[in-house]
Amino acid sequence: MAKFKGAIVVDTEKCKGCGLCVVSCPTAVIELARGVNGKGYHYAHMANPDACIGCSSCGLVCPDTVITVYRAKAS
Amino acid sequence: MGDVRLMKGNEVIAEAAIRCGCDGYFGYPITPQSEIMETLMIRKPEDETGMVVLQAESEVAAINMVYGGASCGKKVMTSSSSPGISLKAEGITYLAGAELPALIVNIVRGGPGLGTIQPAQSDYFQAVKGGGHGDYKLIVLAPASVQEMNDFVDLGFELSFKYLNPAMILSDGVIGQMMEKVELSDYKPRWTDEEIEKISGSWATNGKKAGGERNISTSLDLDSAKQEVFNHKLQAKYRAMEENDVRFEKIACDDADYLFVAYGSSARICQKSVELAREKGIKVGLLRPITLFPYPTKQIQEMLGQVKGILSVEMSAGQMVEDVRLAVEGKVPVEHFGRYGGIIPTPEEVVEALEEKILGK
Amino acid sequence: MTATTEINNIISEENLVYKKTDVLLDNEMHYCPGCTHGVIHKVIAEVIEEMDIQDKTIGVSPVGCSVLAYNYLDIDWQQAAHGRAPALATATARLMPEKYVFTYQGDGDLASIGCAEIIHACNRGENIVVVFVNNAIYGMTGGQMAPTTLENQVTATSPYGRDCASTGAPMKISEMVSLLPGTRFVTRQSAETAGAVRKLKKAIRKGFENTREKKGLSFIEIVGTCSSGWKLSPTQSNEWMKENMFPYYPLGTLKDE
Ligand SMILES: Cc1ncc(C[n+]2csc(CCOP(=O)(O)OP(=O)(O)O)c2C)c(N)n1
Ligand code: SF4
Ligand code: SF4
Numbered sequence: 001m002a003k004f005k006g007a008i009v010v011d012t013e014k015c016k017g018c019g020l021c022v023v024s025c026p027t028a029v030i031e032l033a034r035g036v037n038g039k040g041y042h043y044a045h046m047a048n049p050d051a052c053i054g055c056s057s058c059g060l061v062c063p064d065t066v067i068t069v070y071r072a073k074a075s
Numbered sequence: 076m077g078d079v080r081l082m083k084g085n086e087v088i089a090e091a092a093i094r095c096g097c098d099g100y101f102g103y104p105i106t107p108q109s110e111i112m113e114t115l116m117i118r119k120p121e122d123e124t125g126m127v128v129l130q131a132e133s134e135v136a137a138i139n140m141v142y143g144g145a146s147c148g149k150k151v152m153t154s155s156s157s158p159g160i161s162l163k164a165e166g167i168t169y170l171a172g173a174e175l176p177a178l179i180v181n182i183v184r185g186g187p188g189l190g191t192i193q194p195a196q197s198d199y200f201q202a203v204k205g206g207g208h209g210d211y212k213l214i215v216l217a218p219a220s221v222q223e224m225n226d227f228v229d230l231g232f233e234l235s236f237k238y239l240n241p242a243m244i245l246s247d248g249v250i251g252q253m254m255e256k257v258e259l260s261d262y263k264p265r266w267t268d269e270e271i272e273k274i275s276g277s278w279a280t281n282g283k284k285a286g287g288e289r290n291i292s293t294s295l296d297l298d299s300a301k302q303e304v305f306n307h308k309l310q311a312k313y314r315a316m317e318e319n320d321v322r323f324e325k326i327a328c329d330d331a332d333y334l335f336v337a338y339g340s341s342a343r344i345c346q347k348s349v350e351l352a353r354e355k356g357i358k359v360g361l362l363r364p365i366t367l368f369p370y371p372t373k374q375i376q377e378m379l380g381q382v383k384g385i386l387s388v389e390m391s392a393g394q395m396v397e398d399v400r401l402a403v404e405g406k407v408p409v410e411h412f413g414r415y416g417g418i419i420p421t422p423e424e425v426v427e428a429l430e431e432k433i434l435g436k
Numbered sequence: 437m438t439a440t441t442e443i444n445n446i447i448s449e450e451n452l453v454y455k456k457t458d459v460l461l462d463n464e465m466h467y468c469p470g471c472t473h474g475v476i477h478k479v480i481a482e483v484i485e486e487m488d489i490q491d492k493t494i495g496v497s498p499v500g501c502s503v504l505a506y507n508y509l510d511i512d513w514q515q516a517a518h519g520r521a522p523a524l525a526t527a528t529a530r531l532m533p534e535k536y537v538f539t540y541q542g543d544g545d546l547a548s549i550g551c552a553e554i555i556h557a558c559n560r561g562e563n564i565v566v567v568f569v570n571n572a573i574y575g576m577t578g579g580q581m582a583p584t585t586l587e588n589q590v591t592a593t594s595p596y597g598r599d600c601a602s603t604g605a606p607m608k609i610s611e612m613v614s615l616l617p618g619t620r621f622v623t624r625q626s627a628e629t630a631g632a633v634r635k636l637k638k639a640i641r642k643g644f645e646n647t648r649e650k651k652g653l654s655f656i657e658i659v660g661t662c663s664s665g666w667k668l669s670p671t672q673s674n675e676w677m678k679e680n681m682f683p684y685y686p687l688g689t690l691k692d693e
Contacts, residue, residue, distance in 0.1 A: 005442070005446055006446065006453075007443045007446040007447050009447060014464055016468075016469035016470070017469060018469035018470030018663075018670040018671075019470070019669070019670060019671050020470050020628075020670055020671065020674070022671075023671050023674075024629060024630055041469070046443075049443055054446075054451075054453055055630070056453055056454040056630065057629075057630035059454035059455075060454070060475075060630040060633040060634065061475065061627070061628070061629065061630055061633060062474075062475075063465070063467065063469075063470060063471055063472065063473070063474025063475045063478075064464075064465055064467075064474050065456045065460055065474070065478045066456075067454070068452070068454065068455045068456070069452075069453050069454035069455075070446045070447050070448070070451040070452055070453060071446070071451055071453045072445070072446045072451045098531055099527060099530070099531055101527060127527075127530045127531055129526070129527075129530065131523070131556075132552055132553070132555075132556035133552060135520065135523075135552075135553075136520070136523040136526075136552065136553050136556065137523075139516065139517060139520035139523035139524055139553070140523045140524065140526050140527035141527065142514070142516070142517075142520075142523075142524055142527075143496070143514060143516075143523060143524030143525060143526065143527035143528045144527035144528065144531050146514045146524065146528065147494075147527075147528055147531050147532055149531050151527065151531075165517055165520075166517065166520070169517050173515075280494050280512035280513060280514050280528075281494070281512065281532060281535070282491045282492045282493070282494065282511075282512055282532075282535055283490060283491055283510065283511050283512050284491060285490075285491055289510060289511060289512050289513075290512050290513075291506045291512070291513045291514075291515065292513070292514040292515060293506065293513070293514075293515035294515065295503060295504075295515055
């Protein structure tokens with residue numbers, strides 16, 4: 001069991017669906033949504049939230065800086 | 076009387092820059108104006124006033140250093156001669172487009188191309204009608220003496236900060252290389268950071284103040300509607316210059332039947348030609364534009380009821396004559412006389428040209 | 437506890453570990469999806485925030501896709517003519533020696549039209565930071581060949597692949613400027629993984645610290661992608677970059693004095 005539990009918040013309207021966060025995630029949390037945002041992009045979202053360890057990798061690589069990352073000690 | 080000396084025109088430009096509180100000079104050597112930077116290097120103003128002097132790798136770099144320095148709200152300048160000014164054209168239009176004050180000195184030599192190192196006035200179009208791309212104007216000052224080389228450095232900065240527009244001193248090798256008596260200006264200290272904040276705080280890129288607005292020095296606006304509005308603003312500024320800052324001198328005009336229009340070193344020659352012609356009984360006067368932009372159009376028009384013909388005398392194949400003709404609108408004959416390629420006309424030649432081209436009609 | 441309530445519990449101020457710095461404005465970036473420019477902007481903004489130099493930093497933006505960089509970083513900016521940013525930065529740094537001045541330039545801007553300006557600024561050792569984005573192509577004008585375009589790389593003006601016999605070899609600018617005594621710190625970084633972004637941030641921070649210590653010119657090249665120019669997806673672009681760019685433009689620090 002991971003020591004940390006994480007969560008991300010994607011500003012889905014500003015996401016450009018580039019997918020760089022998806023491949024950056026070491027625990028395969030993120031996927032691009034089937035639906036699209038107002039600009040027509042398949043935005044990123046947490047498809048597998050339980051796996052998130054709050055490592056910030058996605059936040060760091062996101063060119064549009066639309067991901068906020070949280071991390072708490074696993075209870 | 077202040078500090079009176081016998082000095083070369085080019086040296087005086089350097090001296091005047093130091094004394095008027097200039098913050099930075101960026102240049103590249105080219106004849107016949109290299110003494111400007113050489114004098115500055117000898118004078119070492121960095122030790123005296125803190126003024127930065129740098130020999131750039133090219134005229135392109137020099138004018139873009141001026142753009143950077145001007146963006147900081149500093150008094151910065153460059154100097155060059157014709158081929159170098161062509162290279163600076165890019166930076167000059169960027170300065171105009173970003174509404175930045177700066178002083179550019181052109182000690183004109185004959186062209187086109189590498190041409191000659193001898194004096195000429197064949198960069199009038201380049202200075203007054205553009206030179207770079209886009210609808211912009213420079214404030215153009217044409218000194219006719221070493222004294223005016225001194226005076227116009229300060230005046231150039233004053234006007235360029237008044238209008239937030241680059242100004243040019245358009246001179247030539249005659250005045251640049253000539254030794255003459257000059258009364259140098261008194262020293263003015265360089266502006267302090269607080270003074271710069273007061274004068275240029277609304278646009279100078281010297282660091283975003285905490286809680287304040289930031290400043291961006293740019294000539295870019297991709298929105299055409301906004302670009303047009305901005306161009307209207309520039310045009311209004313140019314009209315204001317025409318309204319308020321035309322400078323000229325009239326010599327022997329009161330009773331003149333004929334008129335020479337000439338600037339810079341040609342005006343000095345014409346002054347002698349006025350005397351020679353009057354000895355022959357030809358009543359000719361001289362109107363000397365001091366600002367080539369804004370141009371003394373009205374002042375020429377005011378002479379039209381009085382004079383029967385005008386000779387535009389320039390060391391070019393005929394450039395300023397177009398502005399004289401625009402002012403005159405065909406009401407009296409306007410002709411051009413010039414020597415070029417580095418040849419300076421004699422006062423006698425000018426009188427002969429007046430007789431032949433204007434009186435002969 | 438359901439998964440949603442658990443997530444909601446984690447998402448709270450005290451658990452925040454990564455968010456956009458305030459030095460980055462809220463304006464939506466005009467860059468293509470996945471463009472490296474965005475990551476580099478963010479990293480510069482974070483360094484400015486961490487060093488608390490927002491009021492002392494002046495950026496000089498180029499002509500290229502990042503011409504509008506001033507819309508994104510909340511600092512004073514100068515917008516330079518194509519290639520001339522180092523000249524602007526030279527005067528700015530000399531006239532205001534207590535400020536932090538950086539240029540931000542693409543490979544067309546820096547390595548082609550602005551080659552003279554950058555070489556001489558490096559040679560004079562101007563006290564500035566140069567951020568050089570090498571994406572091996574002209575992005576803004578629609579994907580033409582750059583001096584850094586790789587051999588055989590297809591671009592709009594090398595449609596059959598870059599022919600080095602006729603166009604010269606891709607220029608290794610970092611190697612070139614590292615030979616000049618005026619440069620103090622020359623490094624080549626990338627920004628495609630979290631680890632790379634962290635390293636890049638260290639490098640940019642070092643650059644600004646060099647400015648503070650008046651050490652001279654810090655040159656930071658970033659090998660990046662241009663998915664639009666390369667006609668690949670952002671993730672494919674990263675793969676292509678690793679396979680083709682990294683061997684020719686090896687990452688690492690060339691000089692640190
Ligand atoms: C004097 C001049 N020449 C050409 C251009 C056109 N131009 C604009 S951007 C650009 C190339 C930019 O490429 P690069 O520096 O690699 O930046 P990128 O767009 O890839 O980020 C060119 C040639 C210009 N604006 N000015
Ligand atoms: S990296 Fe950013 S812009 Fe790209 S898909 Fe992820 S959240 Fe969206
Ligand atoms: S064209 Fe290339 S460099 Fe320009 S924004 Fe798009 S991906 Fe970035």
